[in-house]
Amino acid sequence: MEKGNKTALVCGAGGFIGSHLVKKLKKEGFWVRGVDLKYPEYSSTEADEFIIGDLRDPLLVSKVIDMPFDEVYQLAADMGGAGYIFSGLHDADVMHNSAMCNLNVVYQSSKVSVKKIFYSSSACIYPEYNQTDPNNPKCSESSAYPAAPDSEYGWEKLFSERMYLSYKRNYGLEVRIARFHNIFGPEGAWNNGKEKSPAAICRKVAEKQDGEEIEIWGDGEQTRSFLYIDECLEAVRRFMDSEFAGPINIGSEEIISINDLARMVMSIAGKELTIKHIDGPLGVRGRKSDNDLIMDVLKWAPSLPLKEGMEKTFNWINEQVTNTKK
Numbered sequence: 001m002e003k004g005n006k007t008a009l010v011c012g013a014g015g016f017i018g019s020h021l022v023k024k025l026k027k028e029g030f031w032v033r034g035v036d037l038k039y040p041e042y043s044s045t046e047a048d049e050f051i052i053g054d055l056r057d058p059l060l061v062s063k064v065i066d067m068p069f070d071e072v073y074q075l076a077a078d079m080g081g082a083g084y085i086f087s088g089l090h091d092a093d094v095m096h097n098s099a100m101c102n103l104n105v106v107y108q109s110s111k112v113s114v115k116k117i118f119y120s121s122s123a124c125i126y127p128e129y130n131q132t133d134p135n136n137p138k139c140s141e142s143s144a145y146p147a148a149p150d151s152e153y154g155w156e157k158l159f160s161e162r163m164y165l166s167y168k169r170n171y172g173l174e175v176r177i178a179r180f181h182n183i184f185g186p187e188g189a190w191n192n193g194k195e196k197s198p199a200a201i202c203r204k205v206a207e208k209q210d211g212e213e214i215e216i217w218g219d220g221e222q223t224r225s226f227l228y229i230d231e232c233l234e235a236v237r238r239f240m241d242s243e244f245a246g247p248i249n250i251g252s253e254e255i256i257s258i259n260d261l262a263r264m265v266m267s268i269a270g271k272e273l274t275i276k277h278i279d280g281p282l283g284v285r286g287r288k289s290d291n292d293l294i295m296d297v298l299k300w301a302p303s304l305p306l307k308e309g310m311e312k313t314f315n316w317i318n319e320q321v322t323n324t325k326k
């Protein structure tokens with residue numbers, strides 16, 4: 001480690017957002033330690049040190065967080081797309097595994113006096129009752145309570161938000177809590193059962209030929225907003241440099257139905273496919289980020305149109321599909 005470099009720890013550095021974050025921190029001159037159950041799947045890590053380990057284990061965590069890092073990023077979680085989170089099949093693991101990681105990481109960070117810790121919460125904490133109208137969902141930060149997330153994943157995130165805030169209140173730990181709204185981009189899960197709708201749609205379109213059919217869960221009229229990975233990380237870094245603890249939304253306000261997202265990908269691919277609607281786990285009817293607070297506090301809003309982010313993502317997934325066929 002060179003003297004004078006700021007130090008950062010990225011928990012979940014083998015995952016989608018974590019592996020991109022490591023690259024960004026390295027570009028900014030940080031000395032970076034990463035930790036995860038696995039190495040990044042689609043490119044090699046740029047971390048100075050990478051520890052393969054399980055953050056549910058307090059002993060491992062005491063070895064990983066053994067100095068007062070300038071910045072700790074806690075991104076490790078047991079998560080996936082709708083098929084993983086909303087089927088109910090993984091609820092016990094999701095709650096247990098993610099809560100254990102958070103309990104250990106926040107305790108040890110406080111113990112060694114880490115200077116600042118970032119926690120990635122989720123739009124999934126927002127109450128289902130505010131997200132029944134696909135054209136008018138409400139996801140302002142202050143609308144989180146009375147709490148009624150529609151998944152155990154969301155409940156765990158809400159519990160952990162409160163735990164990080166409790167460490168701030170009782171032990172003076174500098175926390176930054178963000179609620180991510182559907183982050184997407186290259187080098188994310190695309191075919192392992194943990195992929196989210198943008199990647200799943202790109203894969204389905206990449207695999208089909210003109211005139212064939214792709215399947216979409218539900219009637220496809222459910223809406224979401226999606227934020228490209230580079231913009232997400234820009235917001236995270238600005239947020240870390242601010243004085244505001246959060247929780248704050250990091251997402252896009254460009255809302256789109258899943259049917260229109262599928263049509264967008266077809267036009268990017270230059271393919272004409274038909275959509276078949278089938279039963280599947282769905283999540284809330286409508287959701288999009290509300291960026292009033294982040295605009296106010298950080299003077300930031302995303303600028304990349306969804307279509308441009310989807311082009312980059314489709315091109316990457318198309319390559320993966322082609323390589324898998326070889």
Ligand code: NAD
Pocket residue numbers: 011012013014015016017018035036037038053054055056074075076077078079080097101120121122123179180181182183184189
């Ligand atoms: P990801 O699944 O790609 O990354 C999470 C990483 O955590 C994985 O590499 C996994 O191996 C690791 N991990 C899980 N359990 C672990 C353990 N016990 N010990 C060590 N490592 C462990 O997910 P992501 O999309 O990069 O998301 C990062 C964070 O952001 C997560 O906390 C997620 O809940 C949150 N988030 C993401 C989104 C999104 O759209 N991607 C939206 C909302 C919130």
